[in-house]
Amino acid sequence: MIQTTPSMTAPVRLPADELVETPSELRRALRSLFKARWPLLALIVLGIVGFFALFGPNIAPKDPNRQTLRARLTPPMFAAETPNPDYPLGSDALGRDVLSRLIYGARVSISVGLAAVLLGGFVGISLGMVAGYFGGFLDDLIMRIADIQLGFPFILLAIMVLVVLGQSVANLVIVLGIGQWVTYARIARGSTIAEREREHITASRAMGANNARILLRGILPNITAPLIVIASFNVASVILSEATLSFLGLGVPPTVPTWGGMLAESRDQLLGGSWWLAVFPGLCIVLTVLSLNVLGDWLRDFLDPRLRGSR
C-alpha cells in the first residue's frame, strides 16, 4: 500500500543524488536553468511587446488600415527579389503594411488579454472571497453558478455571447473575462476559508472591524500570490482564445488589427505561398505566450512558500 502520511523521522542529510535534492539545491538548479536566463529573456520579450503596445501609434511606420490594392501581397524586404522599403515585413491581401499591423496588433492583443484577466479576476476574486468568508447560502449560490458555467464548454458560451452581443473589442473582453472568473473564484474561496480562521482575522473581528475592511485589508493581501500566478498564465490563454475566436469569425471586427485575427486571415493565402502573413503574427503569438508561461512558472516557484521555505 502506498504511504501518504509524511514520515516521522527527522530530516537527514542525504547523499547527493540525481533524484532527490534539498530545497536550496532545487532553487539553485532552477535558477541556473529557468530562473536566471529564461525568465529574464521572457521579461525582455514582454518588455518589447509592452513597448509596442504603449507607443505603437508613435512608432508604426504606417496607418495599419491604409490599403493599397496595387501593392498587395508584397513579400518582406529580406525575401524579395526587388525589395520594397515601403513594406519591411511585406503587405497583406489588401496591401496593408504587415509591420504596422503587428505593432498595432500588439496593443489590441495585449490590452484584450490584460483587460479580460482583470475583469475575470475582479469578478472571480470578489465572488470567491464573499463565498468563502460568509459561507452559507451565498456560498452555495455562487458555487452553483460556478458549476453551471463549468458545465458549459467555454467555446459555446463565447460563441453564444458574441452572437448575441455582436462583435466588438469590448464584447470580446467581456466574453474572455466571463470565461475565467470561476478559476479565480475557486482559488480565492479556498484561500479565504483558510485565512478566515487565522488569529489576526479572528482578533480584528473581535475588535469590531467591519467585514469589508477584514476582506480587503486582512484577507486579500494574503491570498494574492497564487492568483497572480494564475493570472499570468491566463493572459497567455486569452491571447490564444482570441485567435481561435477569430478563426470562427467571432473575434474583433476585421478592421481592428490583432495577431490572432491576422493569423486567422492568413489561412487563405497559405497555399498561395504568402508565408509571411502567417509567420510574423504566429511568431508574435508564440513568443508572447511562451514568455508569459515562462514568467508564470518562475513566479509560481518564486512565490510558492514551500519552495521558499518560509512557512
Place this chain on the structure above:
Amino acid sequence: MSKTFKRLLTLVGAGALALVGPLAVSAQAPDDDTLVIAQSVDVGALEPALIGSRAEANIMAMMFATLYSIDDDGSLVPYLATSYTQSEDGSEWTFTLNEGLTCHNGEPLTAEDVAYSFQRAADPANGFTGNTVGFVLPSVKYLDARADSDLEVTIIMDGPQSEALRLGLLSEVYIHCKDYYESNELAFLAENPVGSGAYRFVEWRRDEYVLMERVDEFTLRQPAFKRILWRVIPEASTRVAELIAGNVDIVANVPPDQVRAINDSGTAQVQAVAGTRRMYVGFQFSEAFADSPGWEALQKTEVRVALQYAVDVPTICIALLGTECERASSMVNPPNDNPNLEPYPYDPAMAEALLDAAGYPRGADGVRFRTVLMGPRGRYLNDVAVVQAIGQYLSDVGVETEVDIRDWASDYVPLIRQKNVGPLFFLGTGGSTWSALYDMADLSSPTAGTNYTNWNNAEWFELWDATQGVDPVTERENVNRMLEIFYNDPPWLLLYFQPDFYGVSNRIEWQARRDEKVLPYYARLAQ
C-alpha cells in the same frame, strides 16, 4: 508498478508502430463510377419544400425533377413536362407531362402528383419555410394547382406575368409523388426522400455526405456517373487540399488566392465563370436612418452619382477576386441589360468635382462627410476584403467611411430582412441569364421585401406595373427605359457580377455554369 509501466510503454510503442505501418498510401481517391463534390454546408433536411441554400438545392435538383429546367447554357428546356399552354388572361398555365414517369419507389408520376407537390409546399399546416413557399410561389402569384387528366396539370396564378420569369420560377418546384409523401410523417420524410429525377437517394450521413445513385431507367436526363458523393467540408483550405490530393472532383467557391496553387498542382484546374449574382452597395433611403452619419448627403442624387466614379471596380476584381470583370451598368445581367448604358468609369477627380458641386466640399481635415458602410462576413467571394477596399476608395475622395462588418448568418441576415442596414451596405442578390425582369424583381414595389434600400422612384414603379404581361417588344422598351432611370437616379453603387471559381479535378470533364448551380449531368471521366 515498474513492470506495469514498462509494459505500458511497450504497448504504446507497439501501437504507434502499428499505426505507422499502413500509413504509406492513404488511398481515398474515388473510383471511376463515382463523382465526388465538396460543398461547405450540409443539407438541413432532404425535404423538397424546406430547401433554402444553394448547396441544398444542388443536391435536391439531382434527385427531384422539375417541370422545366434551366440548362447549362442558361436556356429554359422541357423536363418532366413536354410543353405548356397559357389561358387567355395568362393566369392559368397547363403543362403536359411525359408519359410513363415514375418516382424512385416505382409509384407512377402523374398530373395529380405535380399538383400535389405545389399544394403540399403551399399548405400552411406543414409550416414549410423553404425557397418554394418563401419565394417561388409568392413571386409567381400562385393560387392553386389542379390535375386535368393524367398528363395535364394546371397551375393557377393571379393574373399574367412575364413568360420567361414565371417559367423559370416554376422550374424550381421539386416534383414528388403523392402517395409516398402523404402516407409518411414529415420527420421520416426528411431523412428518406423519394425523388423523381436522374439520381435516387442512397445514404445521408449528417455533416459528412449525401450519396446518390443513377436511375438507369430514367431517360429524360442521362448522366455519365453512376454515383455522386456530395461531401461536406466546411473549411476552404481543407476543401482545396482534398481537391489537390485528388480525393474530390469539384469544389465550389475556391478562394481567389488559392487559384494558382490549384492550377500549379497538376491534378486540378480552376474554372472561372462570370456569375449572375449582382454585387452592389445599397444607399439606404429609409427615414429611420435620418440620424445616421452621411444619410442626408446620400439622399442627393448628385452625391450618389458622384460616388459611382469613386470606386475602382476593375482593380478590385483583379486584386481581390482574381479575375478581370466588367463593371455593371445596371442591375440586369448581360445580355439582357440595356446596351446603351456605359458602366461608370473610375474617375476620382470627377467624383471630387461632382461632390464639390453637390455642396459637399472637403473640410479643413480633408473630409466632406462621414458615413458607415456595413457588410457581411462569410457570404460572398472575399466579402470582408472587398467591403474594406470600397471603404478605402470612398475615404480617398473625402467621404470618410467607417466599415462595419457583421457575421452573415447570425447578424447580417436578420438586419437585411428587416431592411435595417445602412446608410451604406454591401449586398449581392441572385440574378438570371434568362430574364431581365427576374433580375429587376428586387424592386417590384417600394415595399417589396427585396427593396432593401427602400428606393421610391415613382417613374420606375409605374413602368414596372405597366410591364407585367406585355408583349416582348414592349417589355424590352420598358426595361431599357427603367434601367436608364436606375442609372441616373441610382439606389445602388454599381459594382460587378460576382465571378465564381470552381476547382475541377483533371480526372473529369465538366463545364461550370454561370448561375452558381452545380448540376453535373454532363460531367464525365476525362479521356
Place this chain on the structure above:
Amino acid sequence: MSTYILRRVSQSIIVVIGVTLLSFISLHLAGDPTYLYVSERASNEEIAAARVALGFDRPLPEQYLNFVGGMLRGDLGTSLRSRQPAANMVLERLPATLELTIFALVLAISLAIPIGILSATRRGTPLDSGIMLFAMFGQSIPSFWLGIMLILFVGLTLRWLPISGYVPILQPMLNGDFATAIDNLPNALRHLILPGVTIATFSLSRNARLVRSAMLEVLNQDYVRTARAKGLSGRVVVFRHAFRNALIPVVTILGLEFGFLLSGVVVTETVFSWPGVGRLVFNAITQRDIPVVQASVVIFSLVFVTLNLMVDLLYARLDPRIRIG
C-alpha cells in the same frame, strides 16, 4: 456514499437547468430568430406566417416553460431546420465527438505521464530543457493553425494520412455490429491521428509540465527521502511512492480536461470536416436552431457532470486522505 451521490445528482440537475436557461436567454436576446428561417425575398406576410409556424410568436417565458416541460418528459424538442428530434441529432453525432476526445485524452495522458516523469528524473539536463521548451511551444500554438498546417504538410505534401473525413467505430459497436467496427478500426485510426493530435497538443504539453512539477514536489517530500535513505533503489522509489502520488493532480484535472477538450472540438471538427457535436452546435447557434442548441447543451453538461462525478470517486480511491461525505 449514496447520500453523497444523491446530493451530487441533485446539484447536477440544477446545473443542467441553469445552463438551458442561460442559453435560452442568450439566443433570444439577439432578437427575433424568424428572419433566419425565411427566404431572401420573403414578404412581411410570409415572415409573419413563418413566425407563427416556428412558435416564435409566443411569449418567451411560455416558450421556455414549454421546453422545460418537454425536457422533464424526456423530449428535447424538434429541430427547426431539419424537422428531426433534436436529441437524436445530438446523440447521432456524439460517438464521433467522443471518439475524437477520448483518443485525444488517451494520447495526451499516455504521453504526458512518461514525458513528465522523464523530465523530472532528468531535471536540469538538456533533455529536460528540450522537453519543457517543446511543451511550452505546444501551449502557444492555436489549434486551428496546427490543424491546417498538419493538413497541408502531413496530409497534402507527405500524403501520409487522410486530409479530412471520418470512419466510425463507436456507432457500429453501439449497433452491435462488432465485425464492422473491427474492419473500420485501422482506417478509423488513420483518420483520427491528425485531428487527435491537433486537439491533444495543448493538453499534452500542459499535462507533461504538470506531471513534472508534481513529480518534483513528491520526490522532494520527506517520506520519499526516507525511502531512499532506507536504501530502496531509485526506480522503486519513483514508481512505488512518487508516481502514484504525482498522479493525483493529474486525475483532479482529468474531468476538467475533458470539458476543455470538448471545447476544442468545435474548431477541430470544422478544420477536419469531422461530423461531431461541435460543428452541429456551432451551426445551430449561428442559425438559431434553438432546440438543437438546447439539446446539445443539456447533453454536453450531462456528460460533463457525470465525468466529474466519476473523477471525484477515482480521486478518493487514489488518495485516502480525502473523505467523501
